[in-house]
Amino acid sequence: MEQYTKVKACFDENECKLITTFEEFEELRKGVCKQYYQYVRVRFTGSCSHESSVVFTNFYLRKTGKKCKDCVKKNSIKLIKQASQSNIIESDGIAIIEEYLSPLYEIIRTKEGCLADLAIRKKTELSNQWIPVQVKATLQLSHGMYSFTLNHNDYTNMLVICVCISEKKIWILPYNHLDIKYKINISVASKYNKYLAKSPTIIDTYLSEIIYKDIDSILVPITALQQREQEYVKKREQAIPFLQYDYPAIQSTCVDVLVNGKRVQEKVLGYTVSKNALHCGFTVNNGLIDKKRTYRCYKLGENDYYWLHSSIDDRFWIIPEQILHEKGYISNKDESKPKRVLWFKAEDNKKKNWLDVYQYNYTTIEKDIIMKVFG
Structure with missing residues (x-):
């Protein structure tokens, strides 16, 4: 009951109301990894008074769902009109990556100006150690290749995830494996094709190439x-x-x-x-x-x-x-x-x-x- 009370209090503090009952919560907990209460998907009424559902850890860390998707979408329409094409492509790419990794990883989007675009951590990991991720996105295949620009930034010891929006293709590779530090071109015969992701578990094979960081340091902007x-x-x-x-x-x-x-x-x-x-x-x-x-x-x-x-x-x-x-x-x-x-x-x-x-x-x-x- 203590854990359910913590969850309920978190929603109350954020002007939301938990709908999932204690009995439902305990039953749902049996189906998540190691029965951690943080990973239970609960139903609740958001601050906009509309019903929604969310994995509790996402609500706790990022306030995901505090407003329902429809209300957020209404506020986003004007923002999309302002955004440049490159910003929209990057945002769409991050959404695809979040969907792909979310079964195994907690994901935090960083703010503008940070070196990493995302911080990810396995849901089974309880320490404050996160993998910094740089996202590169392209809309579609062009001239027989997928092209991703790195902007001369140094992403040493970070994970780079490239995504093609139209095909939802994802390549996952350590920055340390890159020979060219400005632009990645992936063609049919490219050596980088071996990094085409077939499962999020591929990240485990690169851990020796990545330096974990605490979340506060990842969220510090560059300038x-x-x-x-x-x-x-x-x-x-x-x-x-x-x-x-x-x-x-x-x-x-x-x-x-x-x-x-x-x-x-x-x-x-x-x-x-x-x-x-x-x-x-x-x-x-x-x-x-x-x-x-x-x-x-x-x-x-x-x-x-x-x-x-x-x-x-x-x-x-x-x-x-x-x-x-x-x-x-x-x-x-x-x-x-x-x-x-x-x-x-x-x-x-x-x-x-x-x-x-x-x-x-x-x-x-x-x-x-x-x-x-x-x-």
Whole structure:
């Protein structure tokens, strides 16, 4: 009964309701590996009030199913329109890999900026030791071969999983086995065909080529800037736990997080000493043109709110997109280029009184006020 109580409490804490009874739970437990209660698939009502089912460990680790698939899909439609083709292909590839490995492995998707795309661990393994996985995906066979780009990154001692979306073919190989570190081309006669996966158990044969890592180290982004952004994500989650945060499966869109279903772009404000002021630029990556990185302004309709963190104190701002558009910081495709930088005085906003309405402080969170924004 103690284990069932833990499971029920976890769902209650996340505004969900467990439907599976204790008797059903104990019967289901008999059919899972070593009868571990973590691997029981239970039925529950999500925070969206719709019924769903999930393996408990996935709910505990990732909050999988907190909102049902239909509700998540509705929120994802706008994100898909924003995403580049390459991001969609990668996301679809990860979904295929998750389906393939899930009978044997726990799977955690990392956040944008991490070297690994996934962290996997056998369901029978209870230690905090995970395999870092880099995912490479291609849509289909082209010119007689499947091509996967590695982007010059060093994935030494990691597992590389390549997937063809249209055929659902999967190749699993240690990065240390690769001769070419930039691009993998797999043709009918390719030596890499021996890595075509016939069973997830093939991973066991590569363990000597892989270095396990604890999950926290795998989830650390590569660059200092992205690491700082992650720190403020944690600060938000810890200071305001009563909001629901859903992170899009498709990364590198204009939306960083769905907060109670609202699309939010999150930024950490820079600080200029000479002006004694914080500042925020409203530009987004617009891809490569002639091999040079380009940027554009955010456009009206891409987000609902912009969540801005002060980098020098505990203040933060939650500003509606429409307000930023009216003030000239968010563009409309039919208008001239807007302002790109919004300045905040370090101590006060006397010259920008309109910002005061949207200012909050992490040390004095008032739940009722925050809930009015995301209610």
